[in-house]
Amino acid sequence: xxxxxxxxxxxxxxxxxxxxxxxxxxxxxxxxxxxxxxxxxxx
Amino acid sequence: xxxxxxxxxxxxxxxxxxxxxxxxxxxxxxxxxxxxxxxxxxxxxxxxxxxxxxxxxxxxxxxxxxxxxxxxxxxxxxxxxxxxxxxxxxxxxxxxxxxxxxxxxxxxxxxxxxxxxxxxxxxxxxxxxxxxxxxxxxx
Numbered sequence: 001x002x003x004x005x006x007x008x009x010x011x012x013x014x015x016x017x018x019x020x021x022x023x024x025x026x027x028x029x030x031x032x033x034x035x036x037x038x039x040x041x042x043x
Numbered sequence: 044x045x046x047x048x049x050x051x052x053x054x055x056x057x058x059x060x061x062x063x064x065x066x067x068x069x070x071x072x073x074x075x076x077x078x079x080x081x082x083x084x085x086x087x088x089x090x091x092x093x094x095x096x097x098x099x100x101x102x103x104x105x106x107x108x109x110x111x112x113x114x115x116x117x118x119x120x121x122x123x124x125x126x127x128x129x130x131x132x133x134x135x136x137x138x139x140x141x142x143x144x145x146x147x148x149x150x151x152x153x154x155x156x157x158x159x160x161x162x163x164x165x166x167x168x169x170x171x172x173x174x175x176x177x178x179x180x181x182x
Contacts, residue, residue: 004097006150010141011095015063018071018084025092026145028061028083033148034141035058035165037046038098040134040156042066042074042084 010036049162050082056169058140063087065131093134100133101155140168 004011012026028034046053046060053060063085064071071084087093138160140149149168151160 002097003152004147004150006147008147009145010139010147011092012145013092013095015085015087015092016068018068018075018086020068023083025085028059029141029143029145031143032057032059033143033169034139035053035060036096036139036141037060037062038093038096038137038139039062039064040136042064042070 046162049166052166056166058169061085063092065090065093065134090131090134096137096139098137098152099135100131101135138165
């Protein structure tokens with residue numbers, strides 16, 4: 001099973017936040033390293 | 044929520060923290076309010092971002108095995124309440140650390156629903172990369 005590799009470029013995309021604003025994912029790692037945490041569920 | 048409790052430590056470590064979930068904006072806002080979360084929450088009900096980062100759906104055993112249920116009960120005994128998965132109950136979680144140059148420095152693909160990296164392990168990443176000189180920080 002293939003997994004995305006470390007040291008590769010992180011995939012970027014337009015994302016939507018809970019406040020319904022749109023951002024590029026890369027805007028979150030421009031200034032500081034980003035810890036991106038994928039959850040199974042909210043709560 | 045362990046991550047929220049460690050928010051200041053992540054901040055001191057120089058990380059931005061963003062969560063991604065499968066639910067809708069309304070579900071995410073309720074979640075943010077319930078836990079008083081101040082960091083951004085991305086809504087990805089169509090799983091596009093999960094697929095881009097190669098996060099897989101697990102088997103029944105990976106979300107409901109005795110060991111997973113036992114860990115869930117242990118978490119409940121510590122005051123955490125179980126959440127209800129939205130969109131895909133089989134979706135497995137994961138964590139990535141992305142440097143300011145856009146490269147992935149760390150990845151964690153959970154083997155089952157109860158498998159998460161320890162907060163201390165994540166906090167140590169900055170130190171580890173600082174020592175190896177591979178993390179770019181614009182602080």
